[in-house]
Amino acid sequence: MKKALLILSILFISVSYGQEIKQVPQISVSGEGKVKVVPDQASITVTVETKGNNAKDVKKQNDQKIEAVLKFIKKMNLAPADYKTQRVSLNPQYDYEKKKHSYNATQTIEIVLKDLSKYDELMEGLVDEGINRIDTVVFESSKLAQYQSEARKLAMKEAKLKAEDYVSVLGQKVGRAMIISDNSQNYSPQPMYAAMKMEMSDTRVSRETMAVGEINITANVTVSFILE
Template sequence: MKKTLLILSVLFISLSNAQEIKQVPQISVNGEGKVKVVPDQATITVTVETKGNNAKDVKKQNDQQMEAVLKLIKKMNLNPADYKTQRVSLNPQYDYEKKKSNYNATQTIEILLRDLSKYDELMDGVVSQGINRIDNVVFQSSKLAEYQSEARKLAMKEAKLKATDYVSVLGQKIGRAMTISDNSQSYYPQPVYARMKSMEMSDAGAPRETLAAGEITITANVSVSFILE
């Protein structure tokens, strides 16, 4: 009986201590940091699409056009690691009215353009060599990790400022951080969907400039719990 009472006493003390630990005064806030930067590179996704009623001929035409596109890209001295074939397909399309099959062949290539001054030259070149579908253009920064770090620091500063503002009204101060949660979503640059354009020329005979990259925003979000002093 005495042993049972001793065990119950120890459990009661342990539970009391646990409750005291849980009752540490604290404040939880969110913080957001944003960094706006001018992009210095772009990922371009383009496709050669050919159609016809003979599968072999359609695929052959598609291969020839893509070969010309790749030759142009190599001529522009892009790093071989910066472009790759993304998708290849050859699909039958049955025409129920004419009761026969046609074929649709596509090859998609993704290009990382590290020098945006070559954008118009590249786009006009690939279109002239057989690209007939521009799927999307995504502007991004080569210093993404650096800007993400800056955004995280700004988010922490905002969280600390918020907490300080709230507790100052109560005559209290914030202490050390108890928990920090990163709520940032993976960074996905906003794609710019481009229409197929003809190779327009200016009055002087030079290609027109069609790129307006603007700015991209890199965002970080955190949740922080501070002890109250």
């Protein structure tokens, strides 16, 4: 019995050693793909904030302003799916020095503007109708999925090119990919935070009030290739 166990142990060691000898040579490299895109739409978050001493009056005033804002948005011919109420609140506030309660009502609307040529007209009209807080303006691309696909392909091409550069001095060739890991982070465009310091003139003049620039859509991969 002991002899049989000894033979099995020797066979196991031999098999393990053989497997180690037959390891496939590989190279692991990373690649990044980046696509620069000019945004074609904006996600805008705005709020009507009303304060006062009577909860009912504060809520009523806030509702009236929001009603005017929504009517204006409809006049701008935005699709109903492109704007929605995001948040509604009515909160009591206590002034410890004056020992008095007051109330703060807010309603927040999120708008997706798909025609950036209407940006100035929209923002001025919102303020005129009662918006007194611009929370964020995020410039985006409506073709995000398409550009993400392009970035992934560029990342794979860079990874293969990098692997070929490394092994070119070794007299070897890059074979098929064994392992592909996607290291990309979720795309998150950077918001522009806007304080309510807007000067409105009675005379509407044509002017540029924003520079959308470009947004970077990136993909990152790690690829292990067989060496031939």
